[in-house]
Amino acid sequence: MALRIDHTVTSGTFSLDGQTFDVDNNAWVVGDEHECVVIDAPHDAAAIHELVGDRRVLAVLCTHAHDDHVRTAPELADAVGAPILLHPDDRVLWDLTHPDRAPDRDLADGQIIEVGGAQLRVLHTPGHAPGAVCVHVPELGVVFTGDTLFAGGPGATGRSFSDFDVIVASIRDRLLPLPEDTEVRPGHGESTTIGAVRGQFDEWVARGY
Template identity: 50%
Template sequence: MSEVVAQRDGVRVEKVTTSGAFELDGGSWDVENNVWLIGDDDSVLVVDPGHESGPILAAVAGRRIAGIWCTHAHNDHIDAAAGIKQVQPDVRIALHPDDWPLWELTYPEQRFDDDLADGDVQTVAGARIEVLHTPGHSPGACCFHLPDLGIVLTGDTLFHGGPGATGRSFSSFPVIIDSIRDRLLTLPPQTRVLTGHGDATTIGDEAPHLQEWIDAGS
């Protein structure tokens, strides 16, 4: 089941919530993930297919999947991708190549199909989606900006209340702060921030707290 969180000119953004375990560095944590569908009645782009493919495919409801884009390669953002490809084998999975070391922890024998790069643009159902490379939570972490809808999908880079976690392998607090300051907080203040976990926020609500985050550290 999905929830429509934004729509304009026939394009809508839907949220599907999935649950499972995030695993890294020998630890395991139960988490709920936000999976995002961007499209219309005919086709959708799936962003961050975490955990079970069943709820995601139910929300897709037979539409053509225009692609799978992953903000980063932690298992809880990619581990339903294989199940989706079993149903629509022509679907291509895109990820920034700097996250290959994380990807292969989940898929050691299967590479993703396409490399995302900063500045890449794809149009789905008339909606322009721009790639912003925002490393820090992981080396290849990206955010996806939909300027016409006033939305940015931030994965685990920026949340309601601050930056994503940087205490585990392949992460860096100074780098994520640079990414947020230089690539996200420069967006219009009214831009809605749709996150990988938890509630949405806006750029304007988060921007005043940058120095607090820096002072608090990782």
């Protein structure tokens, strides 16, 4: 059956380094009529579960472990009977939110997750967080970038466990080589394309975005 992307926006908070902010998060579901993968589980497990419907969920895949991206991951995973997948370098952040519940499986750079006849390819893109990943779906011409890349620039790097030079390298080496018409679906806000990012990248780097 045809592969599709379902999407919802959930609202809540992001907390780190003793500060808390109100945020709206994108949550994505990729699959066909029978099975799917959830990408990020922010503030409202019920809203994501509604997108899933009665499909089999193969995984709840976390682009990184900031609390606004994983807050309802255990609740959702238990509800749909799916494993939680996270890059091990982000376990330090995961444990701040879920100290009593470990992720079920590790994500690795280059890992392929098959769903609905398509391949989701994991790209390790540290910088915003040490275990941040993006998920490239060539069949759909889409890359899900979490908080690594937005329409307005790289993800924030002013907090613990983040690094501007590292995120710049991740975007340059892992994302910019993708086809220019690849649609960028981020963890917050509107989508963009790799081609548009290429046109702005040098300016972002020069001003230390």
